Amino acid sequence: MSDAIPPRPAPPADAPPLLTAQNLTKEFGGLRAVHNFEKTIHTGELVGLIGPNGAGKTTIFNMITGVYVPTSGSVIFNNQDITGIAPHEINQLGIARTFQNIRLFPNLTVLDNVRIAYHPHAGYSMSDAILHNAHFNQKEKELTERAQEFLGVFNLQDRQGEIAKNLPYGEQRRLEIARALAAYPKLLLLDEPAAGMNPAESMALMDLIHFIRERFNLTILLIEHQMRVVMGICEWITVVDFGEVIARGTPQEIQSNPRVIEAYLGPGAAALSQKYRRKKPHAD
Amino acid sequence: MQRTTLFFLGGAALIFVIVQAMISFGLLNDFYVNILLLASVYAIVGLGLNLIYGFNGQFSLGQWGFYAIGAYAAGDITYWWTLDKSAHALMIALLAVLFCGAAILLLRKLLSRVRGVDALSAFTLYLVVVIFLVFIAIQLGQALSPAVSGLLSLLPDGLSLQIVFFLAVLIAGLMAAEISFLFGLPVLTLGSDYFGIATLGLTIIVKVLLDNSDTLLPFPEMKGARGMVGIPEVTNWFWAFAFLLVIVIVVRNLLHSSYGRAIISVREDEIAAKAMGIDIAHYKNLSFVLGSLFAGLAGGLYAHINGFLHPNTFNFIKSFDPMIIIVMGGLGSITGTLGASFAWAFILEGLLRVILPQGTETWRFVVYPLILLLIMLLRPKGLMGEIELPFLRQVLPPLKPKAQPEETQAEVKP
Numbered sequence: 001m002s003d004a005i006p007p008r009p010a011p012p013a014d015a016p017p018l019l020t021a022q023n024l025t026k027e028f029g030g031l032r033a034v035h036n037f038e039k040t041i042h043t044g045e046l047v048g049l050i051g052p053n054g055a056g057k058t059t060i061f062n063m064i065t066g067v068y069v070p071t072s073g074s075v076i077f078n079n080q081d082i083t084g085i086a087p088h089e090i091n092q093l094g095i096a097r098t099f100q101n102i103r104l105f106p107n108l109t110v111l112d113n114v115r116i117a118y119h120p121h122a123g124y125s126m127s128d129a130i131l132h133n134a135h136f137n138q139k140e141k142e143l144t145e146r147a148q149e150f151l152g153v154f155n156l157q158d159r160q161g162e163i164a165k166n167l168p169y170g171e172q173r174r175l176e177i178a179r180a181l182a183a184y185p186k187l188l189l190l191d192e193p194a195a196g197m198n199p200a201e202s203m204a205l206m207d208l209i210h211f212i213r214e215r216f217n218l219t220i221l222l223i224e225h226q227m228r229v230v231m232g233i234c235e236w237i238t239v240v241d242f243g244e245v246i247a248r249g250t251p252q253e254i255q256s257n258p259r260v261i262e263a264y265l266g267p268g269a270a271a272l273s274q275k276y277r278r279k280k281p282h283a284d
Numbered sequence: 285m286q287r288t289t290l291f292f293l294g295g296a297a298l299i300f301v302i303v304q305a306m307i308s309f310g311l312l313n314d315f316y317v318n319i320l321l322l323a324s325v326y327a328i329v330g331l332g333l334n335l336i337y338g339f340n341g342q343f344s345l346g347q348w349g350f351y352a353i354g355a356y357a358a359g360d361i362t363y364w365w366t367l368d369k370s371a372h373a374l375m376i377a378l379l380a381v382l383f384c385g386a387a388i389l390l391l392r393k394l395l396s397r398v399r400g401v402d403a404l405s406a407f408t409l410y411l412v413v414v415i416f417l418v419f420i421a422i423q424l425g426q427a428l429s430p431a432v433s434g435l436l437s438l439l440p441d442g443l444s445l446q447i448v449f450f451l452a453v454l455i456a457g458l459m460a461a462e463i464s465f466l467f468g469l470p471v472l473t474l475g476s477d478y479f480g481i482a483t484l485g486l487t488i489i490v491k492v493l494l495d496n497s498d499t500l501l502p503f504p505e506m507k508g509a510r511g512m513v514g515i516p517e518v519t520n521w522f523w524a525f526a527f528l529l530v531i532v533i534v535v536r537n538l539l540h541s542s543y544g545r546a547i548i549s550v551r552e553d554e555i556a557a558k559a560m561g562i563d564i565a566h567y568k569n570l571s572f573v574l575g576s577l578f579a580g581l582a583g584g585l586y587a588h589i590n591g592f593l594h595p596n597t598f599n600f601i602k603s604f605d606p607m608i609i610i611v612m613g614g615l616g617s618i619t620g621t622l623g624a625s626f627a628w629a630f631i632l633e634g635l636l637r638v639i640l641p642q643g644t645e646t647w648r649f650v651v652y653p654l655i656l657l658l659i660m661l662l663r664p665k666g667l668m669g670e671i672e673l674p675f676l677r678q679v680l681p682p683l684k685p686k687a688q689p690e691e692t693q694a695e696v697k698p
Contacts, residue, residue, distance in 0.1 A: 065559060084400070091561035099559075105552035108545075109680065115542070116549045120561045122542035129541035130534050140541065144681045161680045183561060 016079060018043045018219050019064070019095075019187055023073035026059050026243075033059045034243040037073070041187070046213060046220045048234030050227075050254075052264055056243040057223045058100060061189050064221075065097050066090040078186065092120050096185035098176045100192045100223075106165035110156055110175055113164050114147040117182035147182070153215070154178040170201050174208065181212060187219045188212075194226045202226055206233050231255065239263065292675030300525050307521055316634070317521065321589045323629035324524035325582045330609045330621040331535050332578030337607070338615035339539065340571035341551030343476050346483030348603030349490040350464055350576040352595075354456035354583025356494060356506060359515040359593050361452035363505055365445065366516045371433040374448055374455075376425030381458045383417040388465060407469040414466065449518040453527070453584030460580025461573045468572045472565065487600045494595040511594035519588040527585060531578055535618060536676050538574075547571050548616075601649070608656055614666020618676045623668055 017040045024037040034056040041047055049057050062068040064075055066087035074083040082090055105113050122143060128136040151157040154174050159167065167175060173193060180188060193209070194202040206229055212218055224230045230237065231251040239247040239254060241263040247254055254260055261269050303320065306312045312320075329351055336344045357377060364373040391410060395401055436444045471482045497506035506512045538544050549557040550564045557564050587593055609628050613620030632652075637645060659667065 067555070067558070086563070087558040088561045088563045091559055097559050099556070103553050103556035103559075105549050105556065107552060108548065111680065112545055112548075116545050116557070116562065117560045119542045119546045119549075124542070126538070126543050129543050130537050132537045132541075136541065141681075143542065148681070148683060157683060160683065179560065 017041060018078060019221075020076040021060070021064065021073070022076070024060065024063055024070050024075065025072045026056075026063055026068055027071045032243055034063070034240075037240070037243075037245060039238060039245075041219060041221060043186075043219050044217070046209075046233060046235050047222065048230045048237040048251075049221060049223050049240065050225070050230055050237060051240040055240045055263075057240060058191060059243075060240070061097060061191055061221075061223065064090075064189065065095060088120075091183070091185075094184075094186035095189065096180035096183065096187070097189040098173075098180050098191055098193060100195060102169075102172050102176050104164040104172060104176055104179070106163075108164055109160065110151065110162050110164055110167070111144070111147055111160040113175060113179050114150055114182050115143060117179050118143050118147060121183065150178060150182055169196065170204065173197075173205065177208065177212065181216055181218075184216065185218070187221065190220060190222045190224075192223050192225060194224055194229045197226075199228070202229050205229065209233055288674040292673065296525075296529055300521075303525075304521055315638075318589065319629050319634040320521060321519055321524045321585070322633065323626040324528045325586045325589070326606065326609060326629055327528055327622050327625035328531055328582035328585070329579050329606045330613070330625045331531055331618065332575035332582070333606045334610045334613075334615065334618070334621050335535060335547070335571050335578075336575040338610055338617070338621075339544070339551060340547050340568060341476065342472070342568060342572065343480035344483045344572065344575070345480055345600070345603045345607065346464070346467070346486040347575065347579045347606055348598060348600065349483070349487035350460040350579035351583040351586070352487075352490045352494060352598035353463060354453075354460045354580030355587040355593055355598070356497070356503075356512070356583075357459050357580075358449075358452040358456035358584030359512060359587035360503065360505065361455065362445070362449055362518065362588065363512070363515050365436075365448045367514065369433055369437055370429065371436055371448070372426055372429035374451060375429045375432055376422050377455045377459065378451065379425045379428075380418045380421035381455050381462065383421050384414050384462050385458060387413050387417055388462060403470045403473050407466065410466055410469065414462075445516060445518060449516070449523075449588060453523075453581055453588075456584030456587075457577045457581035460583065461577035464576030465569065465573050468569050472568045472572060484600060484603065487598070487603045491595055491598050491600060494598060497595075506593075509595055511592060513592055515587055515591040515593065517588060517591040519585050524585055527581060531581070532618065532622070532676075539618075540678055543567075543570075604652075608652055610666075611656060612659055612667055614668050614670070617666055617668055617670065617672060619672045620666045620668035624666070 019039070019041040021037055021039045024034055025032070026034045037056075037060055039047075049060065051057050059068065063070045066082070066085055066089070069084045074081055076082070077090075077093060077095060080093070082093065082095075085093075105116065108116075123139045124136045128139075148157060148160065151160055154177070156171065156175060156178060159171065164172065164175060177188075177190070177193070190209070194205050197205060209220065209222075210233065213220055222230070222234060234251060237247075237249065237251055237254045238245060239257070239260050246259045246263055247257045249257070258271075303312075307317055329347055333344065333347045336342050336347070361373045361377055364370050388410065391413060395406055395409075436448065439447070467483075467486060471479060474482060493501060494506070495509045498504045498508040505514075539547070546557070546562050546567050547570070549560065549562055550567050554564050605628075609624045610621050612628070613622070613624030632648070
């Protein structure tokens with residue numbers, strides 16, 4: 001992969017947390033989707049957020065990215081309170097996201113999908129655009145070249161003229177991640193990136209996530225259902241169920257946590273699983 | 285300059301000269317000239333609506349209302365000028381439009397710094413400021429009008445009328461744009477279908493106000509439902525063509541820029557656009573205001589074609605005309621809109637009326653929906669599909685040669 005874009009310098013080790021969610025609560029009418037969610041993410045971490053369907057994971061994402069305003073609690077990003085700020089402003093502060101069901105701009109070309117992400121940094125005014133003057137031409141050329149270089153990083157440069165909806169699924173995912181990263185966010189939220197992927201594709205995705213993390217010095221928060229992916233790449237995992245955090249820890253701790261097993265498999269499952277676990281060494 | 289640009293401008297100049305020559309030598313009679321002018325006006329409204337619906341994805345039926353506002357505003361200004369060489373309508377409208385425009389731009393800047401102002405309170409604030417400024421403009425305009433009238437009267441008759449006409453059309457456009465900005469503030473927060481219904485409401489309100497313009501509104505010269513007469517017939521092929529050409533170029537340049545991509549991204553996926561840092565409320569407003577600006581300009585031109593305005597022309601059923609035109613031409617196609625509006629004016633409004641016997645025009649509202657239905661079924665992308673003139677087409681920038689050869693060169697050099 002090309003080295004056209006220099007990686008961002010690594011932050012100092014004792015830096016304050018990048019993102020802090022405090023007592024985040026979201027109620028839809030009588031339904032309490034998320035209750036007192038707490039999470040601190042430090043720069044450079046790769047954190048997983050898992051839980052059964054309907055546990056409130058995507059709601060948490062939507063509160064961090066400003067799609068929903070939390071009923072109570074606050075989100076602090078980079079020492080700045082971003083609770084209740086409009087989504088586009090949050091994106092410009094440095095939080096980018098992808099969506100559970102891919103949301104590209106379907107009828108636009110691959111190149112335009114990435115170029116749209118550069119819009120807040122276009123560097124020319126609307127009158128420049130209407131006049132198509134020299135300043136516009138220069139800035140637009142720079143912007144286009146940046147976008148093309150960027151597509152090169154993701155091996156999509158030969159696809160630049162393709163209409164986004166015509167790409168194969170894996171490439172659509174890659175394009176969505178590329179688009180989210182185009183404006184150099186500090187924090188990337190991935191909402192089920194491996195959904196609908198076969199084992200080979202999810203292996204490729206894990207490589208991609210490792211790659212972008214190194215390359216862009218990213219902090220990543222990830223929702224995922226495929227345990228192979230979550231356990232394979234995350235350093236820390238938070239488990240939510242019915243809107244509440246039920247466990248947090250390293251992948252090993254989470255795998256043996258009885259509450260997590262109960263949340264996924266139902267009450268009593270933890271005991272069964274313990275029995276199963278005890279049996280194993282005997283068998284050896 | 286690029287070759288496609290030269291071809292386009294050359295072609296436009298050629299068309300203009302040929303048609304102008306045909307008019308000058310009397311090859312085209314008044315009926316066909318009239319249709320040409322109407323077609324240009326339709327094309328301008330269509331381009332505005334295509335910007336709103338085709339590119340931004342907001343279903344608006346309000347363009348006919350803004351067209352009506354533009355027509356009556358421009359007509360009123362030139363009416364008073366031809367009646368008794370009085371520029372008071374011109375001055376009042378000019379000052380009102382300029383003051384309100386400046387105030388809106390200023391307030392927008394101020395409000396963007398304050399967080400958590402909801403659309404309705406912002407709307408109220410804008411409305412109060414605008415009403416106040418219009419009041420000032422009326423006083424100031426009346427005070428200034430004798431001096432300006434005197435100055436304009438010094439010019440030769442034809443020239444002063446052309447100047448007043450040109451200003452009147454610009455004022456009409458700006459007035460429509462400012463009204464659409466105010467109207468759009470609360471209404472654009474609605475989802476697409478509800479937005480369409482609300483804008484249809486605007487068209488009906490404007491029509492009813494125009495029906496009663498002599499009693500409800502302080503404009504007795506508009507004569508309400510009897511129709512306004514006495515507007516000079518100034519719009520000619522030059523003006524219609526010049527306005528159309530400028531607007532085509534403006535739309536094309538805007539769409540082929542980052543701002544155009546932002547506008548289109550709202551149509552493609554609002555949620556994704558938001559997550560990409562695009563202020564979708566801003567771009568919805570922008571395209572709505574621009575589209576209404578074009579509708580206002582077109583109205584201003586229309587008022588001076590026949591010199592007669594009647595509220596029935598601005599009936600809400602007619603508000604579907606530009607919608608049919610852009611669907612026929614293709615949503616999101618500039619060339620399609622141009623082609624469809626000229627075809628519409630020439631074939632449906634022109635040729636068929638000449639050929640077919642009297643009374644068949646009553647069948648229009650049976651035929652048009654059928655045409656629309658057939659197009660939707662057979663060619664959902666419009667008659668022209670995705671064909672654009674080379675100048676209007678977005679060119680894919682060529683890929684730079686891959687970085688590897690450069691790197692090897694750099695390695696060799698030291």
